[in-house]
Amino acid sequence: xxxxxxxxxxxxxxxxxxHIGHAYTTILADVxxxxxxxxxxxxFFLTGLDEHGQKVQQAAEKRGLSPQDHCNDLAPxxxxxxxxxxxxxxxxxxxxxPRHVMLVxxxxxxxxxxxxIYADEYEGWYSVAEERFITAIEKESxxxxxxxxxxxRNWFFRMGKYQTRLIEYIHSHPEFIRPLHRCNEILGFLRxxxxxxCISRPKARMSWGIEIPFDTDYxxxxxxxxxxxxxxxxxxxxxxxxxxxxxxxxLHLIGKxxxxxxxxxxxxxxxxxxxxxxxxxxAHGWWLTGDAKMSKSLGxxxxxxxxIEQYGVDPVRYYLMREMVLGQDANFTLExxxxxxxxxxxxxxxxxxxxxxxxxxxxxxxxxPQAGVLSAEEEPIKTxxxxxxxxxxxxxxELSVHEAIEEVMTLIRExxxxxxxxxxxxxxxxxxxxxxxxLYTSTEALRLSAVLLEPVMPSKTRTVLDxxxxxxxxxxxxxxxxGTKLKSHQALFPRIELEKSA
Ligand code: MSP
Numbered sequence: 001x002x003x004x005x006x007x008x009x010x011x012x013x014x015x016x017x018x019h020i021g022h023a024y025t026t027i028l029a030d031v032x033x034x035x036x037x038x039x040x041x042x043x044f045f046l047t048g049l050d051e052h053g054q055k056v057q058q059a060a061e062k063r064g065l066s067p068q069d070h071c072n073d074l075a076p077x078x079x080x081x082x083x084x085x086x087x088x089x090x091x092x093x094x095x096x097x098p099r100h101v102m103l104v105x106x107x108x109x110x111x112x113x114x115x116x117i118y119a120d121e122y123e124g125w126y127s128v129a130e131e132r133f134i135t136a137i138e139k140e141s142x143x144x145x146x147x148x149x150x151x152x153r154n155w156f157f158r159m160g161k162y163q164t165r166l167i168e169y170i171h172s173h174p175e176f177i178r179p180l181h182r183c184n185e186i187l188g189f190l191r192x193x194x195x196x197x198c199i200s201r202p203k204a205r206m207s208w209g210i211e212i213p214f215d216t217d218y219x220x221x222x223x224x225x226x227x228x229x230x231x232x233x234x235x236x237x238x239x240x241x242x243x244x245x246x247x248x249x250x251l252h253l254i255g256k257x258x259x260x261x262x263x264x265x266x267x268x269x270x271x272x273x274x275x276x277x278x279x280x281x282x283a284h285g286w287w288l289t290g291d292a293k294m295s296k297s298l299g300x301x302x303x304x305x306x307x308i309e310q311y312g313v314d315p316v317r318y319y320l321m322r323e324m325v326l327g328q329d330a331n332f333t334l335e336x337x338x339x340x341x342x343x344x345x346x347x348x349x350x351x352x353x354x355x356x357x358x359x360x361x362x363x364x365x366x367x368x369p370q371a372g373v374l375s376a377e378e379e380p381i382k383t384x385x386x387x388x389x390x391x392x393x394x395x396x397x398e399l400s401v402h403e404a405i406e407e408v409m410t411l412i413r414e415x416x417x418x419x420x421x422x423x424x425x426x427x428x429x430x431x432x433x434x435x436x437x438x439l440y441t442s443t444e445a446l447r448l449s450a451v452l453l454e455p456v457m458p459s460k461t462r463t464v465l466d467x468x469x470x471x472x473x474x475x476x477x478x479x480x481x482x483g484t485k486l487k488s489h490q491a492l493f494p495r496i497e498l499e500k501s502a
Pocket of ligand 1: 013229
C-alpha cells in the first residue's frame with residue numbers, strides 16, 4: 001500500500017512580487033515531494049496565496065486597485081514563477097476562493113457554537129504594521145512602528161484554555177516542532193500565560209477579510225483565515241473521503257518568523273475542532289542577502305531570482321538546497337553561488353559526464369562497453385552506488401536535504417578520482433576489456449547519481465539520463481545497458497568565470 005504524504009508551504013502574502021523566501025520554501029517542498037514520489041508515496045503538495053488582511057489591502061490601495069483586482073493581478077506572478085522553477089504542486093489555494101471562504105465561515109461557526117469564541121472589549125496598544133495588539137513590554141521595546149492606543153469590542157478565541165494540553169503534546173511528540181531549538185523556543189514562549197487570541201477586525205477599520213458569520217460587522221483575523229488553508233486544501237467539511245485520506249498533514253514547511261502562529265495558534269485551533277495535529281512543523285532559517293558588510297565591501301549581493309535568467313533553474317535549485325543547512329540561516333552571495341556551481345556542478349558532475357562520454361566515444365565508438373570482472377578497484381564504487389539510494393532516502397526522511405545531496409556528490413567525486421587513477425585512456429591501449437569495465441563502472445555511477453539528483457535538478461539530470469540512453473531508469477546498480485549508443489552533447493554546466501574577486 002502507498003504511504004500518503006501531505007506537505008505544505010506557507011501561503012504567501014500577495015503584497016509584492018515573489019522573492020527568495022517564497023522561492024526557497026517552495027523549491028524545498030518540491031524537492032521533498034519529488035523524493036517521496038520516487039519512493040512510491042502518494043504525495044499531496046499544497047501551496048498558494050494568502051490574499052486577505054491589512055498588508056494586502058494596503059498594497060492594493062497603493063496601486064489604486066481593489067484588493068481582489070490586485071490579487072488577481074499578482075497571483076499569476078507566483079504561478080508563473082513556480083512553473084519556471086519546475087514546481088509540481090498538487091493544488092494551489094487562494095484564500096479568496098469560495099471553497100476557502102466557506103470553510104473559514106463554517107469553522108468560525110463551529111468554534112463559536114462550541115463556546116470557544118466570545119466577545120469582549122479590549123483596550124491596548126495596536127501595531128498597524130503587525131496587525132495586532134501588542135503587549136506593554138513590546139511597546140516599550142520600540143520595535144514596532146505605527147503603534148496606537150485602541151479600544152475595541154472584538155471576538156476572541158479561547159486559546160489559553162489549551163495551553164497545558166499543548167505543552168503536554170509538544171513534550172510527548174518530539175517530531176512535532178523541528179528543529180529542536182525551535183521546539184525549545186516554543187516551550188519557552190509557553191512558560192508565560194498564553195491568553196486568548198483576538199480573531200476579529202471591525203469592518204470599519206479593516207474590511208478586506210472573511211466575514212464572521214455570527215457578526216457581520218466584523219471580518220476574521222488574517223491568520224485565523226490563513227492557517228485554515230491547510231484544511232481547505234484537503235477537503236475538510238466538503239470532501240470527507242479526501243480529508244480522511246490526507247489529514248493530518250505530514251509536514252508544514254515554514255520560515256522561522258512564522259513559528260508561533262503555526263506552533264501555537266494552529267494547534268489550539270485544531271484542538272478546538274477536535275482534529276489531530278500535523279505530524280511535523282519544520283521551521284527553516286532565512287536567506288540573508290542584505291548583509292551591509294557584504295554588499296558594501298564586495299558588492300556581491302544579488303537577487304537570486306535574477307540568477308535563474310542567467311544560469312538556469314537547475315543550478316539555482318541546487319545551490320539553494322545544497323547551501324542551506326535546514327534550520328539555520330544562510331548567506332546568499334553571487335560569489336558563493338558561483339563557487340558552488342563551479343566546484344560541484346561544473347568540475348564534479350559535469351566533468352564526469354564529459355570524461356566518460358569522451359572516453360567512450362574515443363575508445364568504443366560512443367557505445368557503452370560491457371563490464372567484465374570487477375576488480376577490487378571497482379568494488380567501492382559499486383558498493384557505494386548500491387548503497388546510495390538507501391542513504392539518500394534516509395537523509396530525506398530526516399529532512400537533511402543538503403546531506404542527501406552531499407552523499408551523491410561524494411560518490412561523484414570518488415568516481416572522478418577513480419577514473420583519474422585507473423586512467424582508462426592508457427589501459428585502452430593494451431587491455432580494451434579492462435578499459436570497458438572501468439568506463440562502464442564510472443558511467444553507471446554517474447547514471448545512478450543523476451537518478452538520485454533528479455528531484456533537485458529535474459532538467460539537467462534528465463538530460464544526462466537521455467545522453468546515457470537511460471531515461472526513467474532506477475537507482476539500482478546495473479540500469480545502464482551496455483551496447484547503448486550515447487548521444488552527443490554539450491557541456492552540462494559550463495564553468496562560470498569570475499570576473500572579479502573580492
Ligand atoms: N502569509 C503568511 C503565511 C501564512 S501560512 C498559513 C506569510 N507570508 S509571507 O509571504 O510574508 O512569507 C512567507 C514565507 O517566506 C515565510 O515562511 C517566511 O519565513 C519566508 N521568508 C521571507 N523571507 C525569507 C528569506 N529571506 N529567507 C527564507 N525565507 C524567508 O508570512
